[in-house]
Amino acid sequence: MTEKKETEKTGWNFDNSYARLPKSFFTDLNPTPVSLPKLITLNYPLAAAIGLNAQVLQSNNGAEVFAGNKIPVGALPIAQAYAGHQFGHFTMLGDGRALLLGEQITPIGSRVDIQLKGSGKTPYSRGGDGRAALGPMLREYIISEAMHALGIPTTRSLAVVTTGESVIRETEQPGAILTRVAASHIRVGTFQYAAKWGTVEELRTLADYTLQRHFPESDSSGNRYLFLLQEVIKRQAALISKWQLVGFIHGVMNTDNMTISGETIDYGPCAFMDAYDPATVFSSIDTRGRYAYGNQAHIAAWNLARFAETLLPLLHDNQEQALKLAQDEISNFTELYHRNWIMGMRAKLGIFNEEPQDESLIEDLLSMMQKYHADYTNTFRALTFGKLLDIDFFATTEFDQWHKVWQSRLDRQQETKDSSYKLMRNSNPSIIPRNHRVEEALEAAVEQGDYSVMERLLDVLSRPYAHSVEQEDYSTLPMPSNRPYRTFCGT
Structure with a gap:
């Protein structure tokens, strides 16, 4: 042939x-x-x-x-x-x-x-x-x-x-x-390279190419490069909120690891959080917690500001006006991210509409989870199915008071409780790639040449919202350890 x-x-x-x-x-x-x-x-x-x-x-x-x-x-x-x-x-x-x-x-x-x-x-x-x-x-x-x-x-x-x-x-x-x-594989870093070592025309060529490839709906009669900045900000605000909603920690949010398309890229020292704590860091090289779970939205905004800087020569002929356009758009990121995040958190709690008190309801729950070292995924999973005895802090007076406020919140909706719990089932995964399960699969593959452990893990991970019986075993927590879990970049 x-x-x-x-x-x-x-x-x-x-x-x-x-x-x-x-x-x-x-x-x-x-x-x-x-x-x-x-x-x-x-x-x-x-x-x-x-x-x-x-x-x-x-x-x-x-x-x-x-x-x-x-x-x-x-x-x-x-x-x-x-x-x-x-x-x-x-x-x-x-x-x-x-x-x-x-x-x-x-x-x-x-x-x-x-x-x-x-x-x-x-x-x-x-x-x-x-x-x-x-x-x-x-x-x-x-x-x-x-x-x-x-x-x-x-x-x-x-x-x-x-x-x-x-x-x-x-x-x-x-x-x-x-x-x-x-x-x-167009990254923020690709634009940084063009802005630093290329000509303005090369930078414009890259921006035009990116618009054609990822944002073909851009209006050529308007400021196309401002549109590019706006769309990248929107996609990153949506992406980072999704990370936070499942407890994912990228581990190395350098600007070369932020795509213009809005896809997650470069899974080096990444991991999923077990016990809820915004300070959680797994990467062995992130000694100061720059890329901790609670910092990811701030770092995304910082990275996007670096992207905006590369576009300044294209945004406006007047440097001051270009800077103002860029700053105005970057300032929108926090609001966009927060809107995505709180909408996702409402869904995780079965809430369809909006009330001013929702944010305090969410923050109170997260504060208790941090205080009692409650597992992030399993807490929401337990709330979804009403299995409140499975997690220790559910027996506290603090939680009991919170639970009553939450149930009253659900009662004020037009939607039924059944609809709320269906929304929660579709918003709270029963399974994530638990770090100890990933390590178990990698050890079997690398040390023993046994890929069956990984194949079984991949199979259950492919249906995270199925809430099936076979997933139960994969939702259990690792045995307590005096050594914190650490990941490495793999380079």
Whole structure:
């Protein structure tokens, strides 16, 4: 079978618009071949959704493509250039261990990036080996697919292959490559790169491209670049509120990890919160809590301010007027975020309409949860099903008083109590990727070559609002430990 026929049979349908931008935005580069690629996991539903034949991808040819050993017809591998503020410090970055294989046109005509993560050194590797270890790649696969099932905009994971080679981190670990699917990989950091090292015309070209790709409804008769800023702010306000509503902590909210599309990206030291505490930090490198759970909305606003700065030359010819336009829009983020968050919290409590006292009702509950170290997910799950004896703080006088106020609030609605509890079932997941369960799956896979633990976990995570019996075991908390849970970036 010819390479072209093989590609057609697989379903690859590339059209690489990003590679038509000025050459300063990327470097043409093929992946570095690996010795013995082996397909570990393949996302069948995602493959079908983007027009790929999963049966064909299971073959040795599929493993060769996912490893970067074989380039499908129509693909045009590139390493993207971008910059970013990492923990507040600006630096030049770029794809140091990833390559954009190409842009797949799906059966419904949408465009998605196909990226290989761990595919070898690039001009942006900054001394790194360009490779990835199996554990972090499987972590991204698990968490990104769980986020998708929770209804949170996210990049997704199509496949993971092992390379047959080792990588050295703190220890020797099996190497792997993740195939990531995204609406695009255009980041706040991409605009920072263009603003710092490109010309104004290159910046304008990037902005025009981004508008065409993600915001085609923009009105060319108005201020298109102000519209771009407004839409990115809206998407991030919606995204971060969704993170908060399920207790997700990204762990490394650098500007290069904030997408213009509004998708969650780069699952490094991420994790889900157990006991409710706004100060929760899991990342081993976030020693000062910059990216703690309670700081995520503030950091998002800070990142968006950096994005707005890059657009100043495009917003208005007068610098002062451009700055005022940008500041006015950034000041709207907090209100937009808060509106999304409180609407989501109302749904978690079965509330359909709005009353001024709702915010205090919500804050009182969260305050009690923090005081009594109540589990975030299981608290709302218990409220949803009335299983109040399962959690200790439900027996307190404080909670009893709060519960009466909450029930009175539900009674004032036109909707029935049954409708409220149905809303809660659809808003409160019964299951999240519990950290100890993720670690259990990763240990079995990496240390023992047993992927069945991960497969079972992925299966239950795919239906977080099913509230099924088989999910019960996955909602239990880890055993108490004197050592705080820590995550690592995996680079």
